[in-house]
Amino acid sequence: MTSSVGSVPWATEEFGLDLVHGDSAVGRTVPELVIPGLRRNPRRAHLLVSTVLGKHIPTPPSVVIGAADDLGDLVRERLGVGVDVVVLGFAETATGLGHCVAARLHAHCYLHSTRRDVPGATTLAGFEEGHSHATSHLMQPTSAELFENNLPLVLVDDEISTGATAIDAIRALHGQCPRERYVVASLVDMRTDEHRAASEAAAAELGVAIDYVSLASGSTVLPLGLTERVTALDAPTLNIAGTDRGSVTRVDLPWPAAVPDGGRHGFLDADSAGFDSAVEAAVRVLDSTVAPDRALIVVGHEELMYLPLRIASGLERGGRQVRYQTTTRSPAYVMDHVGYPLRRGFTFVAPESGENEPRFLYNAQWPDEAVDALVVLIVDEPADTDRLMASGGVVEALRNAGTDVVVATVRGADPSTLRDSREGEGT
Incomplete structure (x- = not known):
């Protein structure tokens, strides 16, 4: 399984799907952090496959934790040293990333959203994720008091494509427990100017501050007809059998x-x-x-x-x-x-x-x-x-x-x- 970091990704060569670097405060680049993948999904045919998250690609644990620590340090720089926070990680992809960021910040409390409705747990709030395969998020802390404070809330996701999921989560939690400041932290931020304007409008509507930090920001080039071409692909071959059976x-x-x-x-x-x-x-x-x-x-x-x-x-x-x-x-x-x-x-x-x-x-x-x-x-x-x-x-x-x-x-x-x-x- 050869890495494509440093070479032209196949999805770029074949489909024109490209991930373009914009800026970074820590010397990272978008093509270093994510590789374009595909999904036969009419709602969203592309997938940003992280090289540092440890989800789709087997990754050294030190690399995963190192990237999360860098992200936590950016949050600390934005909020100031010594500021206590609460942290929310998005299921399923960022549950570990969010916990790493919370650990780096010594957060008062860390919670990740869940799609597992646990018997005996009380749901504090919920929100939807439009482009995800599994859309409903539940928040089930052992008690509402864990989040009922005015500490800054840091929302962590592996990538921000539009910012809509983060805004929906902020609305849901703000209605339950209003606070003054939110920070959205992600490995990559791929929002357009239109998406950024929508976030600013939401912040103004709620009367709060919403900041964004990421290891790198950039843009996604989605060629015309990408969705139709990808959904027309033959179904992939999965569960290939080997010559020997494992123990x-x-x-x-x-x-x-x-x-x-x-x-x-x-x-x-x-x-x-x-x-x-x-x-x-x-x-x-x-x-x-x-x-x-x-x-x-x-x-x-x-x-x-x-x-x-x-x-x-x-x-x-x-x-x-x-x-x-x-x-x-x-x-x-x-x-x-x-x-x-x-x-x-x-x-x-x-x-x-x-x-x-x-x-x-x-x-x-x-x-x-x-x-x-x-x-x-x-x-x-x-x-x-x-x-x-x-x-x-x-x-x-x-x-x-x-x-x-x-x-x-x-x-x-x-x-x-x-x-x-x-x-x-x-x-």
């Missing part, structure tokens, strides 16, 4: 009942020490499970991004060869062509009970295809079902491709346990 090993990762395994129900700065200790314990278990000379691709499950990233980072710092990425709800066009970022793909049934839409995983192989990497799939308890291991599940799809898999389950805290453990901490 599977299962392991439970220890996790304290009162420590959040992510930001779905709110993550307080006070939770950080317990989380860090739990991550170290999980790293030790995995490190003892897998042969020390085996290259690893740590794969998170959809919104469960930050915990697998931190585990991957711990393994990387211990000297292992590690890449990191996650599964997704979003279908994308797969083509095994040099210069295209989605070289192979898998589709499978959602492991969670009651979920009927297919799920996807892209690439899931080492950049050097000669390296026989093992996939460490990290899931939380709701995803650890019979469907996870069934013939149509992700584990079997990977094994059929010849990949060895370790399924590592984290049995994290539920909303009621968290709510009981943190009474009075949200204020």
Whole structure:
């Protein structure tokens, strides 16, 4: 799986879909940060595939965290050193990125939106994402008090195309808990002048300040007829079988009942020490499970991004060869062509009970295809079902491709346990 960074991407050569650099405060460029991909979707036929997010492309954990730290530093520069904040990450793509930014800022509270309607959780607010494959976002902190303050709210997404999702989220939260200042932080900002004007108008209407920071800004060149040409493409070939069948090993990762395994129900700065200790314990278990000379691709499950990233980072710092990425709800066009970022793909049934839409995983192989990497799939308890291991599940799809898999389950805290453990901490 050869990287196309530094060469002309295939989607640019073939379709004229181009990502043009504009500006950067940190010396990054748009073509360095994102590669154009395709989606057979009449609402939006292009996809910005990040090289530093660890979603579609297996990426060194240090690269993912380094990019997020740079983004957090830009937020700090905009707001001022020592200013406390609350942070919201957008599901599913930016749940880990948002948590990294919150950790960099030592945010009072981090919350990510979710598309998993968790039993026993209370929904604070919701909003829609127009171009996404799965559009509805829910916000389900253990209590409204976690967000009921006048601290600046930092909204984190991997890319800002129009800014509409961020504005919709700001409207929803502002109606629930008004505040004076918002910052929208993204790896790349691809808004047009029209989109920027719409954001300024929304800020004026609400009587708030809305700032934007990004590692790089630029523009997307969408040639005429792109949507029609892409949707007319033959369906991609997914779930290609290998010559040999991979093995599977299962392991439970220890996790304290009162420590959040992510930001779905709110993550307080006070939770950080317990989380860090739990991550170290999980790293030790995995490190003892897998042969020390085996290259690893740590794969998170959809919104469960930050915990697998931190585990991957711990393994990387211990000297292992590690890449990191996650599964997704979003279908994308797969083509095994040099210069295209989605070289192979898998589709499978959602492991969670009651979920009927297919799920996807892209690439899931080492950049050097000669390296026989093992996939460490990290899931939380709701995803650890019979469907996870069934013939149509992700584990079997990977094994059929010849990949060895370790399924590592984290049995994290539920909303009621968290709510009981943190009474009075949200204020």
